Amino acid sequence: xxxxxxxxxxxxxxxxxxxxxxxxxxxxxxxxxxxxxxxxxxxxxxxxxxxxxxxxxxxxxxxxxxxxxxxxxxxxxxxxxxxxxxxxxxxxxxxxxxxxxxxxxxxxxxxxxxxxxxxxxxxxxxxxxxxxxxxxxxxxxxxxxxxxxxxxxxxxxxxxxxxxxxxxxxxxxxxxxxxxxxxxxxxxxxxxxxxxxxxxxxxxxxxxxxxxxxxxxxxxxxxxxxxxxxxxxxxxxxxxxxxxxxxxxxxxxxxxxxxxxxxxxxxxxxxxxxxxxxxxxxxxxxxxxxxxxxxxxxxxxxxxxxxxxxxxxxxxxxxxxxxxxxxxxxxxxxxxxxxxxxxxxxxxxxxxxxxxxxxxxxxxxxxxxxxxxxxxxxxxxxxxxxxxxxxxxxxxxxxxxxxxxxxxxxxxxxxxxxxxxxxxxxxxxxxxxxxxxxxxxxxxxxxxxxxxxxxxxxxxxxxxxxxxxxxxxxxxxxxxxxxxxxxxxxx
Numbered sequence: 001x002x003x004x005x006x007x008x009x010x011x012x013x014x015x016x017x018x019x020x021x022x023x024x025x026x027x028x029x030x031x032x033x034x035x036x037x038x039x040x041x042x043x044x045x046x047x048x049x050x051x052x053x054x055x056x057x058x059x060x061x062x063x064x065x066x067x068x069x070x071x072x073x074x075x076x077x078x079x080x081x082x083x084x085x086x087x088x089x090x091x092x093x094x095x096x097x098x099x100x101x102x103x104x105x106x107x108x109x110x111x112x113x114x115x116x117x118x119x120x121x122x123x124x125x126x127x128x129x130x131x132x133x134x135x136x137x138x139x140x141x142x143x144x145x146x147x148x149x150x151x152x153x154x155x156x157x158x159x160x161x162x163x164x165x166x167x168x169x170x171x172x173x174x175x176x177x178x179x180x181x182x183x184x185x186x187x188x189x190x191x192x193x194x195x196x197x198x199x200x201x202x203x204x205x206x207x208x209x210x211x212x213x214x215x216x217x218x219x220x221x222x223x224x225x226x227x228x229x230x231x232x233x234x235x236x237x238x239x240x241x242x243x244x245x246x247x248x249x250x251x252x253x254x255x256x257x258x259x260x261x262x263x264x265x266x267x268x269x270x271x272x273x274x275x276x277x278x279x280x281x282x283x284x285x286x287x288x289x290x291x292x293x294x295x296x297x298x299x300x301x302x303x304x305x306x307x308x309x310x311x312x313x314x315x316x317x318x319x320x321x322x323x324x325x326x327x328x329x330x331x332x333x334x335x336x337x338x339x340x341x342x343x344x345x346x347x348x349x350x351x352x353x354x355x356x357x358x359x360x361x362x363x364x365x366x367x368x369x370x371x372x373x374x375x376x377x378x379x380x381x382x383x384x385x386x387x388x389x390x391x392x393x394x395x396x397x398x399x400x401x402x403x404x405x406x407x408x409x410x411x412x413x414x415x416x417x418x419x420x421x422x423x424x425x426x427x428x429x430x431x432x433x434x435x436x437x438x439x440x441x442x443x444x445x446x447x448x449x450x451x452x453x454x455x456x457x458x459x460x461x462x463x464x465x466x467x468x469x470x471x472x473x474x475x476x477x478x479x480x481x482x483x484x485x486x487x488x489x490x491x
Contacts, residue, residue, distance in 0.1 A: 069113070075149040076109040091157065101155050104130040104137075105145050173209070275299070277306045281319050285327070292322040308345030312451045320455055335452060335459040338472050343461070344446050351383075351444045353399065353435040358415030360385065361395040370440040372406050381405060399435050408434055 055063070082088050083106060090099040104126050111122035119142065127137030144155045181194070280293040294314045297303050323333050337343050346352055349368040357364045367383040381402065385392045399416070403409035409431060416432045428434055435441060445453075452459045467473040 071149055072109060072113050075145070075152075076106070076113050078152065079106045079109065079148060090154075097157050098154055100130055101141075101144055104132065104141050105148055108141050108145050279306070279311065279314060281322075283323070283326075289319070289322050289326070292319045294318060306342055308342045308447050311342060312447055315448070315451055316455070320452075320457065333457040335457065336471075337448060337459055337461050338470065339461045339464050343448050345448070346444070347447045347450065350447070351441045353432050353441055356396070356432070356435075357398045358400050358431070360392040360398045360401055362398075364396045364398070366396055370402070370438075372438065372440065399431055403431055403435060406438070408438075410434065 053060075079102065083102065090096055090102065092098055107129060108123050108126035111117040111125060112119055115122075117125075120138065123141040123145075124134050124138035127141045128134045132138075132140065147153055147155065178194075185193075275298055277296040277298045278293065279296075281289045283289055292314075294310075296306055296310070298305050320333070324331070348365055351367055351370055355365050356367075370381045370383060371378050372381060373379070383397055383402065385395050385397060385401075387394050389395075400409060410428065413428060414430045417430045421429055421433045421436075449459055449461075462470050462472070
């Protein structure tokens with residue numbers, strides 16, 4: 001048996017166009033071509049072409065360095081000539097900010113070119129010598145110098161060119177009013193009349209219109225959107241029945257500017273003055289519930305101050321009975337309550353670890369019973385020792401005794417932190433923090449919420465520190481403005 005192996009190795013570029021056309025015509029489109037047999041060694045590669053440089057790279061680096069030095073020297077000579085010229089006019093005069101920056105650039109270039117100082121050190125020295133900050137001013141001087149060398153332009157101050165600069169002529173309403181005024185006067189410009197119109201009529205009217213638009217449209221629309229998209233989906237409810245809001249008026253709540261003679265001062269009031277606290281309810285279906293409101297003339301020598309207990313009494317005696325009397329039986333109210341200190345108060349027997357001592361007895365409240373889970377079973381725990389206890393008869397247990405019963409006491413850490421515990425910390429800082437994280441202490445509700453839910457209704461506390469989402473603040477702002485505009489600021 002005669003076996004021949006034909007191998008063809010080569011480059012397509014070695015074949016000319018004529019050769020390829022001839023081979024294709026001879027063999028046809030379906031014919032496999034085998035090149036001549038012979039050696040399996042690949043052909044030698046073509047040597048790469050070498051590019052001859054006009055000058056060695058070392059010489060080119062020297063040329064670039066010399067050119068860079070020359071550009072800096074030319075910049076130094078040009079700025080010195082600019083400073084010496086009597087025809088040079090700087091923005092702000094010869095003692096202005098632009099002239100000050102120009103002298104700083106000249107000092108920086110002189111230190112670098114003539115003294116061969118480091119650029120960073122030279123810029124800091126130049127900035128400090130001309131009254132700029134050492135670090136920040138040094139960076140600015142380097143930027144100004146680079147701009148001068150490349151473009152021959154001096155730095156300009158941005159005073160009066162800030163993006164927040166606003167002109168009243170940009171307002172369409174004001175521009176329309178001015179155009180109407182000029183047309184009505186046949187384009188005869190009287191500066192005095194135009195000033196009077198702008199100062200006394202145009203600007204106050206536009207400001208009042210803008211305030212009305214903010215309070216009447218933008219704020220309620222934002223609140224409505226927040227309630228529809230955030231609050232109601234969380235509680236899976238579609239309608240709201242009641243909103244609780246509280247306002248207070250003070251007799252000394254006036255402006256802080258007064259007319260006084262020279263070398264005299266306004267006599268400051270010692271306190272906020274007498275005032276009236278008013279707690280009212282606005283229902284989304286019937287409006288203002290007048291019979292549910294309550295007033296309080298607050299003060300140390302009067303009716304005291306408004307707190308959570310007074311609000312709870314108002315809920316029990318006025319608000320909820322008025323709501324049920326108007327709507328009838330079977331309706332459930334959803335109260336939106338301001339997140340104030342009085343509304344977030346707790347009952348006297350509430351489970352609060354902050355009111356407890358580490359050891360039994362002492363000045364601490366007698367709390368309601370708690371609970372904890374043990375082997376999947378809920379165990380009710382008394383917070384007060386029994387009457388037959390040998391050492392602490394009928395006394396509150398304290399943090400240590402409660403955690404020992406729950407087998408959660410940690411003897412390696414302190415009982416209570418000297419200051420307020422970090423509620424965001426994941427590490428157990430003290431045993432009081434351990435007790436606060438127990439489920440029965442975590443589920444403790446405020447007195448207002450317990451009262452409302454105990455009577456068969458619901459409540460939502462508005463978020464803290466977000467007055468733009470609190471419609472009570474909008475109402476309070478309108479009331480204060482009305483009082484300041486119409487009353488004599490006296491009780």
